[in-house]
Amino acid sequence: MPAQFFEQEIKARLKDKRKLSAFLDTLVHEHLEVKKIALRYIFCSDEYLLEINKQFLNHNTLTDIITFDLSETDNDLTSEIYVSVERVAENAEKFNKSYNDELHRVIFHGALHLCGFKDKKEDQKAEMRRQEDLCIERYLG
Numbered sequence: 001m002p003a004q005f006f007e008q009e010i011k012a013r014l015k016d017k018r019k020l021s022a023f024l025d026t027l028v029h030e031h032l033e034v035k036k037i038a039l040r041y042i043f044c045s046d047e048y049l050l051e052i053n054k055q056f057l058n059h060n061t062l063t064d065i066i067t068f069d070l071s072e073t074d075n076d077l078t079s080e081i082y083v084s085v086e087r088v089a090e091n092a093e094k095f096n097k098s099y100n101d102e103l104h105r106v107i108f109h110g111a112l113h114l115c116g117f118k119d120k121k122e123d124q125k126a127e128m129r130r131q132e133d134l135c136i137e138r139y140l141g
Contacts, residue, residue: 002028002037010085012043012103020104023139024111028077031115036076039114041083041107049084064088067110081110101136108135 002025005017014020028037046062053059053066064087070078083106092102112131113119119128 003039003041005041006043008042008044008048010043010045010048012083012085013099014043014103015100020107020139023135024107027108027111027135028115032077034075034077036078038076038078039081039111040079041081041110043083043085046084046086049082049087052082062087064091065106065110067113069114077114079110079114081107083107083110101140104136104140105132108132108139 001018001021003017003021005012005014005020024039025037028034028039049066050060050062053061053063056068057066062084064084066082068080068082070080072078083103085103088103088106089099091097092099095102097105109128109132112128112135117128117131118124
């Protein structure tokens with residue numbers, strides 16, 4: 001399976017993992033010419049992700065996702081994508097979205113970063129959001 005999903009002491013309540021993995025495989029192949037894809041999503045708590053943020057990025061802030069590209073060649077895409085389930089749930093409430101929609105938005109966000117999409121500048125954020133919306137529409141219908 002191109003994408004694997006792990007839970008670090010917290011439940012993500014993610015359904016239909018095979019379908020999602022296949023969708024992510026298609027999404028990556030639409031944007032990158034790679035032969036092998038290994039996306040590892042690790043669902044965790046705010047506290048767990050905060051420690052990763054401090055240790056690897058020197059940021060002392062809560063975040064919903066951190067994506068690490070661990071690829072060793074241009075022919076493969078290997079990554080670890082950490083998702084705070086608590087942040088996703090809080091953001092879903094804050095933005096008046098369902099938990100399921102927000103969880104998928106964050107999952108697609110991580111994959112889109114790996115495909116080269118950025119979100120530091122306003123125009124990049126707008127394009128990232130557009131791409132996330134396209135993914136949600138295609139996947140969740």
